[in-house]
Amino acid sequence: MNLSKILLCVLAFFYVAACGDEDSTVKKNHSTTTVASVEHEHEHEHEHGDVVDVIDLSSVADPPAVSVAATLDGEGGAMLAIELENFELVPLETKSGNQPRQGHLHIELDGSTVAMISENHYHLSNLVNGHHKISVSLSAIDHRNYYLDGKPISDSVMVMIEGGEETSAPDISFEVEIVGGKVKGGLSRFEVSKGDSVEVIVYSDQIDEVHLHVYDKMKKVEPDAPAVIRLDATIPGIFEAELHSAGFRIFELQVS
Ligand SMILES: [Cu+2]
Known part of the structure; x- marks a missing residue:
């Protein structure tokens, strides 16, 4: 185990x-x-x-x-x-x-x-x-x-x-699509400003888990349910996100 x-x-x-x-x-x-x-x-x-x-x-x-x-x-x-x-x-x-x-x-x-x-x-x-x-x-x-x-x-x-509470819209939103073990359109670096509320939506044709390092966000992704990662960009730097099981990088987040 x-x-x-x-x-x-x-x-x-x-x-x-x-x-x-x-x-x-x-x-x-x-x-x-x-x-x-x-x-x-x-x-x-x-x-x-x-x-x-x-x-x-x-x-x-x-x-x-x-x-x-x-x-x-x-x-x-x-x-x-x-x-x-x-x-x-x-x-x-x-x-x-x-x-x-x-x-x-x-x-x-x-x-x-x-x-x-x-x-x-x-x-x-x-x-x-x-x-x-x-x-x-x-x-x-x-x-x-x-x-x-x-x-x-x-x-x-x-x-x-x-009729419940409204979701507050993020300041900035990105999308990533993974098809056949590859990032569609290639690896992107998403640039945001410190303090932004950020949303990244990850679509995948395979079941997996998206992991964004340092911010330590872990979200399951399925073909019929994208992973929606939300964070407040409080830590400056360049951070990698990967697909956990497949083990490759799917985007980078640059906070400056
Ligand atoms: Cu358990």
């Missing part, structure tokens, strides 16, 4: 628990949500990259399955009801070895892990206006994701929040 991955997972969890998500996706907000629509999104079939640090259960008879439904709470949040098949939730503190049908759940909001739980319901609160993708995936006791036929065992819903 990969210790750094586990550490990252645990750190991310405590960071979220202690500080809240620094991204503007989640904001302390109790204004009333007036309009609500929830639609179910089926996982698209897609090719997967060389994903490491997962446990593939393709050879296990009666592998586990998960499905999630979201009900908006009318206050900018969503209640998740999670149904499991062939999967037993065990407490997060469990230290014993992995069993193919045991573990816990990772909750992701727009590609970032926001919670790890061992219950079949969860309340996500204080979402800002707009579309959000909420995913629930099965995790082994050691926090590696369970896979089946090369894809995560997970389910997603798209929710549309309206």
Whole structure:
């Protein structure tokens, strides 16, 4: 097992628990949500990259399955009801070895892990206006994701929040597209001024994770869900962003 991955997972969890998500996706907000629509999104079939640090259960008879439904709470949040098949939730503190049908759940909001739980319901609160993708995936006791036929065992819903808090528009926005293992149009260096609020949207035809160094932003990217990285350009310098599994540079950010 990969210790750094586990550490990252645990750190991310405590960071979220202690500080809240620094991204503007989640904001302390109790204004009333007036309009609500929830639609179910089926996982698209897609090719997967060389994903490491997962446990593939393709050879296990009666592998586990998960499905999630979201009900908006009318206050900018969503209640998740999670149904499991062939999967037993065990407490997060469990230290014993992995069993193919045991573990816990990772909750992701727009590609970032926001919670790890061992219950079949969860309340996500204080979402800002707009579309959000909420995913629930099965995790082994050691926090590696369970896979089946090369894809995560997970389910997603798209929710549309309206009447909640507005997202503040970034000062400057960039887009990067990765196709067939290459950055479309070549590597770009995005120049911003110190103090700017910056948004970089990364599209990829492979599942991977975008990592922006120093600012230490990590976002999952999928063919049907771009990674949206938001940051305040407080640190001057030139910073590299890479695709984590593929291991190549996808853009540079210059803050001056
Ligand atoms: Cu975990």
